Amino acid sequence: MPSVNIQHLDKIYDGGVQAVWDFNLDIDDGEFIVLVGPSGCGKSTTLRMVAGLEDITNGTLLIDGKDCTRLPPKDRDIAMVFQNYALYGHMTIYENMAFSLTLRKEKKEVIHRKVMAAAEILNLKDQLNKKPKQLSGGQRQRVAIGRAIVRNPKVFLFDEPLSNLDAKLRGSMRREMILLHQRLGATMIYVTHDQTEALTLADRIVCMSMGYVQQIGKPLDLYEHPANTFVATFIGLPPMNMFHGTVKGNKFVNELFEYNIPQEYSEKLANYDGKEIILGVRPENIVLGGNIKLFVNNNENLGMNTLVHGVIGGKQNVVCKFARWCGYKYGDEIDIGFDPEKIHFFELPTHDESGRELPGVTIA
Amino acid sequence: MEKPSENLKIVRDDIMRYKKNKLGQWLCYGGLAFGCLYIMLLYAYNNSTFYTVLMGASVLYTLVLLLASFLCAEGVKVYNKRYCIVLLILAVVEFARIFIYPNIAWRDQAFWITLNKTQVGKDYFGAILSQPAARSILIVYLVLSTLFYIAAAVYSYFVCVRHEAFEKRIAEGTVDVELALKGLEEEELAAAAAQESAAPAAEEVQ
DSSP states (O other): OSSSEEEEEEEEESSEEEEEEEEEEETTTTOEEEOOSSSTTTHHHHHHHHHHSSOOSEEEEEETTTTTTTTOOOGGEEEETTTOOOOOOTSSSHHHHHHHHHHTOOHHHHHHHHHHHHHTTTGGGTTTTTTHHHHSSSHHHHHHHHHHTTTTEEEEEEEEETTTTTTHHHHHHHHHHHHHHHHHOOOOEEESOOOHHHHHHEEHHHHHHTTOOOOOOOHHHHHSSSSSSSHHHHHSSOEEEEEEEEEEEEEEEOSSSSEOHHHHHHHHHGGGGGGGGEEEEEEGGEEEEEEEEEEEEEEEEOOOEEEEEEEETEEEEEEEEEESOOOOOOOOOOEEOOGGGEEEEEEEOETTTTOOOOOOOOOO | OOOOOOOOOHHHHHHHHHHHHHHHHHHHHHHHHHHHHHHHHHHTTTTOOOHHHHHHHHHHHHHHHHHHHHHHHHHHHOOOOOHHHHHHHHHHHHHHHHHTTTTHHSSSSGGGSSSTOOOOOETTTTTEEHHHHHHHHHHHHHHHHHHHHEEEEEEEHHHHHHHHHHHHHHHHHHOHHHHHHHHHHHHHHHHHHHHHHHHHHHHHHO
């Protein structure tokens, strides 16, 4: 039985604005699910509905088989960690972590045992007598996580917990989150707009846009087999390069270049002959030595690899990622091509009856 | 009542390292609160010539009392043993006040000559309070204040000593809190298992 079962969840606010449309997800016990998407895509709203902080307009939420759709948050056996930590400034770290258990009137020895165990896991033992303002951002976030751990909930909910931290700390906290999940083996639902967090932490990613689920899958699935143009451009940094063109026989023809469609894609593209489609190539799948001329705009050496920003034919911006140190200058012209095994073809974006743009679906 | 296990004792002592001596602190505040009530009633009845003379000293003492009580409350909160002695001194002073005012004043009726001879009592929380009643209440306030200070001092002293001893044991490494926590968890599990096995047996008897 899945640990969390979400069926046809909708969220419509009082003004009639619909934030989440038909959200469906089964989460297995101990699974780490990451909801990812741009701001306003409905990921936090979905999490808040699971937490009970937002009313569910339509749909059903089951936690451990129990219908929690209309249950108040305290009866759902979940613990939520917020972006802004939500710690009590007048309490010590110990008191903050013990607070929820104190409210439940647990024995003080039991509270102590749980708090000490959480502090041990999170390496907070030396900070227990301090006040939150005496701690760094990362430590505060660990306290917020600790407060969730002591409750031993069925599901942990994280609402962009690392967004307030600087890049270096975010990296180390990411690793700590992975270790924490391995150690606790608990079901976790994590919301972020940071695709790096999503790719590194998740067992499965739920990619959302405009209130709709775009794709659910393992990180590598989303990266290598995006369901549509939204997922293709959202997952991956820098985003996938997209070229509009027409299928003509076994060629993808663009006003700037022609590309021979590899044999393995021919069958799937047979129905698109003469139609306009999109060719997608990730920056790291662009290779040197093809028949496309790239005019270099900018060369960013990042140490292990180099991002080369350029223009094809003065119109199409392209980003290439080469796994070496490059020394290109503005104005250089280089010949590029695409790794034939790592290209993607998408249909053109369409519109539904309400005029909403639907991302182009993957063809191959 | 079941005697606490060694593990439980250790865990209880360890809790003191992370929790403040709140009871000691609030007992101090209790003493302070009754001291304040005493002062409020006293000043409301300030119509004796004797007390007018001592008014300056009384105000000064009151300020010192408030400050000392507050400092003691903060001191015992963090298990500082020295403040227990200050609390005892405060208790003695509060008790001694009973014999200064209102008792001296009571003995000498001249001190109770009111400025307005027609006035037989004063409004106190909605009730008309006669002078003997006011005297009794003043004494009760001082006695309660004294008792609170003594309770705060005695309780805090024992807690501070326990806390100090445990810190010493931790520093010496003669106590292992983690082991005690584990032991306590096992004890709890064993107790829960025993309770579970006892439950069906009890049902059978019924």
